[in-house]
Amino acid sequence: MTQLDVVVVGGGAMGSAAAWQLARRGMRVALLEQYEAGHTNGASHGASRIFRLSYPDPVHIGLAREARRLWRELEDVTGARLLTVTGGVDHGDHPFLQDLADGLAAAGVPHSWLTPAEAAERWPGIRFDTRALFHPDSGRLHADHAVAALQDAAAKEGAEVRHSTPVTAIEVLGDDTVLVHTDGGSYRARRVVAAVNAWAAKLVGGLAPLPPLRVTQEQPAHFAARVPEDGWPSFGHRFADPDHFYGGIYGLATPGEGIKVGFHGVGPEVDPDHRDFTPEPAQLAALREYTRRWLPGVDADVFTPISCTYTTTPDSIFVLDRHGPVVVATGFSGHGFKFVPAIGRVLADLALDGTRPDPRFAFNR
Template sequence: MSATRVDTIVVGGGAMGSAAAWHLARRGVETVLLERFTPGHTNGASHGSSRIFRTSYADRTYVELAREAEQQWAELESESGSPLLTVTGGVDQGFTPYLIQIADTLADLGVDHQWMDPAEASERWPGITFTDRSLYYPNSGRLHADHAVAALQQAAITRGAEVRHESQVISIEVTADESVTVRTADHEYSARRVVVAAGAWAQKLLHDIAPLPPIRVTQEQPAHFAPRDPSADWPSFGILHDPDAPGAPEFGGIYGLSSGVEGVKVGFHGVGPVVDPDHRDFTAEPRQFAALQDYVRQWVPGVDADAPTPISCTYATTPDSNFVIDRVGPVAVAAGFSGHGFKFVPAIGRLLADLTIDKDAPTLFSFRSHSAEKVL
């Protein structure tokens, strides 16, 4: 087996790993990115045409990270020449106590937002049913996931990184001198640092290395729905429900956004069937998919609920839905993005590059924080 010495290996060529490789290459670090699948594959969580971008969180850690990511998406667009972020505005309605928390955090941080009454929101977006006041965010929008991953990898390559597809990592071993040996089927790498951003495969690769919290891998099944008025404007949107309220929907609320020519993407959040990422059927669970269509008929009348095009992706969700971004010795880890990580991608790449020079990520994302959560 051939062997190579390199400063930093990145394991996983989805969005997070590709962003880490970009940031490392920008810093002049010798970097090799290893991805087990072909470019543009649909096996994980980083493919497709649309992901929501928003800064609307109740926790200021996420708001600040999203604002950093917003600047870095613009930098990547400039560097790659590829348009990635389309600003459409975004609106949430439903569980008012949580929306008030979001509004308070945004006000504290000076992020633009405004309350809208149902009549005003309905007039602006007649394709969505509004029953209570909603919270509007002018800077929200959508990201093109496929184009973003391709842009990150090309930008990393341009700055000197090497990207190797169809290179499945089969083992990671920390050696006595705190370096790392990474093996694929036909190659062995020795590195000063390794970044592991393996999505749904994180626990399979890291079970003997990192103290990950339990991560639930699910196959999510949103769909694209044809808009009844192709010229209508669509914000990104969320419809939230108090899970303890009488008559709350079985599968919770929904999220949605325009995917351009593909229609309007609508889906439940994090309630798909648990799967092994190596043994998926990519087929929507019939009862849950029928429930999504029923929900769309009631809450998103501007699309044809009877003309869906199913989508399949994975979520890797932690018990509290907070990310894991931390390190164990020379191994930096990114995992558990819980279906809401894509908007932060370039900023998370920066955090991962920082971990390789022994800087810390926010405490919220640490192994210790997740251990505390499990005990409480």
């Protein structure tokens, strides 16, 4: 039986970041991932994720600022190019845009309001009928490269990274002892970090007081770009009417693949072990109709559907907490990727000395 300080279960972005942070602190760490490297079964694959500081509260803004610094550090350590600054823009008739602007102003984050004409001149691929909130520090992350870089950095610090190693059970023997069982053997450790997101209820639902988790199969698509991909910002379009285009849209360029456009968190509920990866016809039709009406810079008839999972909490705030020797990361609700390396730091803190982040990330809040 292998003896370690910490076993990290889940080799997606969050678990890989935790393994890097733990290993660089001198811990004996194993990172166990149930699927092969580069798989598409969870929420960490693909070539594009939005990075932004645009949140209405200082906690998320602070975490994003820390993540930005750590993304750049990870790039320096591995030589990978991960974060590309493109600027970002939010528009629409939802009052939440003013909340975003107020939060950015309070935190001293650069931003400005543009008229519809000013926004359309800057980004001709998007149609605007309201003022737009511009935040120049936003951009995109390459998800696949980020996971690979995090695992490479963890391995360089001495972590054992094992793919195709499903964890069959976690057994708590005491406050400082857990057994992590796989078909190929067991690992004994002082702590386990379960960064399994959609599989959290299945794996640790009996070990920690998880909030209700809703797992959905989200269905964005890459649309062919009529405006060059390098001219696109990350963007959000928010409607006050929740029934209008499912309440809102997000999008960004994915170089070489087109413009990624999707609804946020409204896909059908699924079991993560039994997904069909097939777009729901009504939502796909609505997505294409949105692009025809609001994105003159894409071709609504030339597209490639994408499939990923969201694991959403009732308040859409993720869970970063510890119960006994079990640390849990889940419920990222479709907006966690930008924070990945900072969340890795939080998970390492929880595992080593129990230091908890803001109470909003607790099991019970």
